[in-house]
Amino acid sequence: MMQDNCIFCKIIAGDIPSATVYEDEDFKVIMDIFPAARGHVIVIPKKHAANLYELEEESASKALIVAKKVAKAMKAELGCEGLNLLQNNGEVAGQTVDHFHIHLIPRSEEDTVNV
Ligand code: 5GP
Ligand code: ZN
Numbered sequence: 001m002m003q004d005n006c007i008f009c010k011i012i013a014g015d016i017p018s019a020t021v022y023e024d025e026d027f028k029v030i031m032d033i034f035p036a037a038r039g040h041v042i043v044i045p046k047k048h049a050a051n052l053y054e055l056e057e058e059s060a061s062k063a064l065i066v067a068k069k070v071a072k073a074m075k076a077e078l079g080c081e082g083l084n085l086l087q088n089n090g091e092v093a094g095q096t097v098d099h100f101h102i103h104l105i106p107r108s109e110e111d112t113v114n115v
Helices: 007-013 057-078
Strands: 020-023 027-031 041-045 082-086 102-107
Touching: 007 027, 007 041, 020 057, 027 057, 041 057, 057 082, 057 102
Parallel strands: none
Antiparallel strands: 020 027, 027 041, 041 102, 082 102
């Protein structure tokens, strides 16, 4: 299940530390190490899949349920006015970690994020 040399598999296994904001049996949500905006988190399925093409349907549907749950908590706690969901597949699309993940990027009038 764990893919060798996958950063996110190592984070899920606890071999690399991360700031976890949500966790259940299938998903982990962590702070992005290079945040595009304050509060930027990434939603990661525990079962390795390289990208959307390889993701099982069950993980795909649960990923959005987890994203929604965390998005609502972020709105309440950060007081952000909006949020971008971003999900990259393949190097040409900007994917740098080959373990499926969804970015949640809180947005406000003052930020300078380009996504
Ligand atoms: P991608 O470019 O593949 O869509 O997104 C990968 C994201 O993972 C990037 O935003 C990058 O900052 C983040 N990232 C890469 N390595 C680590 C790490 O070791 N810990 C955390 N928390 N985030 C990471
Ligand atoms: Zn992985």
